Amino acid sequence: MLFNIFMLVAGLGALVWSADKFVYGAAAFARNLGLPPMLIGLTIVAMGSSAPEMFVAATASLEGMTDTAIGNVLGSNIANITLILGITALLGAISVSSQTLKREIPMMLVATVIVGYFLHDGFLTRIEGVSLLVMFIGLMGYLIWHGLHSKNRDALAVDAENEIPADVPTAKAVLWLVVGMVLLPLSADWMVQGAVGIAKAYHLSDLVIGLTIIAVGTSLPELAACVAGVLKKEDDLAIGNIVGSNLFNILAVLAIPGIIAPGAVDAAASTRDFYMVLATSSALAILILLSGRARQLKPWHGVVLLITFIAYQALLFLS
DSSP, X not given: OHHHHHHHHHHHHHHHHHHHHHHHHHHHHHHHTTOOHHHHXXXXXXXXXXXXXXXXXXXXXXXXXXXXXXXXXXXXXXHIIIIIHHHHHHXXXXXXXXXXXXXXXXXXXXXXXXXXXXXXXXXXXXHHHHHHHHHHHHHHHHHHHHHHHOSSOOHHHHHHHHTSOOSOOHHHHHHHHHHHHHHHHHHHHHHHXXXXXHHHHTTOOHHHHIIIIIHHHHTHHHHHHHHHHHHTTOHHHHHHHHHHHHXXXXXXXXXXXXXXXXXXXXXXXXXXXXXXXXXXXXXXXXXXXXXXXXXXXXXXXXXXXXXXXXXXXXXXXXX
8 A cells, every 4th residue: 555655655746846847848849840829829838837747647548447537537627617717716805807718618518518418428430539639639639720810918828938948058948848858658557556546445436546646645736836827927837737727638538548548437427526517617707707897706706616625525535
């Protein structure tokens, strides 16, 4: 058991660290190649915090643990909204002014409903996995095109561009990019192996271990990004990290088990856990899009979100 805990903690630490270095190296290298900052901000930086989920999903799928991969996606999306935004909102009201977010949040809801349709029969097929990936590519293409051709500078795009490292030598950027690429799959494997050992010791299902320990662990980069964004008064970036990560998870990351290890899905994932994802995503949309001119997440919203997270975790372990 102690060895499994060590593997989990070491894997999680290495996963978060290597994901950060991967994004740092990739963004700096892309900037040195002369790619537009808007393009880098909307792709590498905005989606970089979901790298842990992507590599964990790939590792779990290759080992035949489809439910763990799916649980990681659903659990991460729930944790991002309830735990991460809950903690962030406690630091102070989070205001939203980005027009990009006002487009992305409805897209997140539509993508969530599509995934619910795919999962409702208890199977995730390869065709559905490919469909999710195609939708993700199309969505990213649209957002990039709109961002590059928009006459008005969007608040989220400006904040994302500010996160791109500048004046980094190309050799250093490539070094960190390679380090991240090597360590990400290794650390994901350590984390999955440790989590599996703990799950077996406590008789937890593959789905529950993905929804709990792994989901919370892979959401830590979002927590760091959100807290940093609020402290730097970049509120749109804080919300944008969550919405962008959830979109990436539900389309690109969930496509991985569908493509690599299609097959039956735990019934609870397509009912209890999907409904929780849909409920929390809808709650975020209501709070942000229907809150009048203020468009704020307030500290008391954070309290409600945290209570929701705790209640959901308790439900998982009790059931």
